[in-house]
Amino acid sequence: MKATIILLFIFLTSFHPAETKVYICGPTVAKKYHYTETCRGLVACKHEIVKTSLSQAQSYGLTLCGWED
Secondary structure, eight states: OHHHHHHHHHHHHOOOTTSOEEEEEOTTTOOEEBSSTTOGGGTTOOSOEEEEEHHHHHHTTOEEOTTTO
16 A cells, blocks of 8 residues: 555656656665666566655665666
8 A cells, every 4th residue: 555655656756857757676775876777786576666756766865776876
């Protein structure tokens, strides 16, 4: 249920066209965010890859993937 609410929140708040979009490996297990869906850091993701805003990812305490910095 918590994951569903988080996914819904990400979906509803991701419609800010001026914001940078990033990818995360599931909203409840992610530790890093990625600028590209094909980043090497997402290869091991066993969950749904979610597209969200950079500000939303940072509000979860996520940091940029080491492959992309």
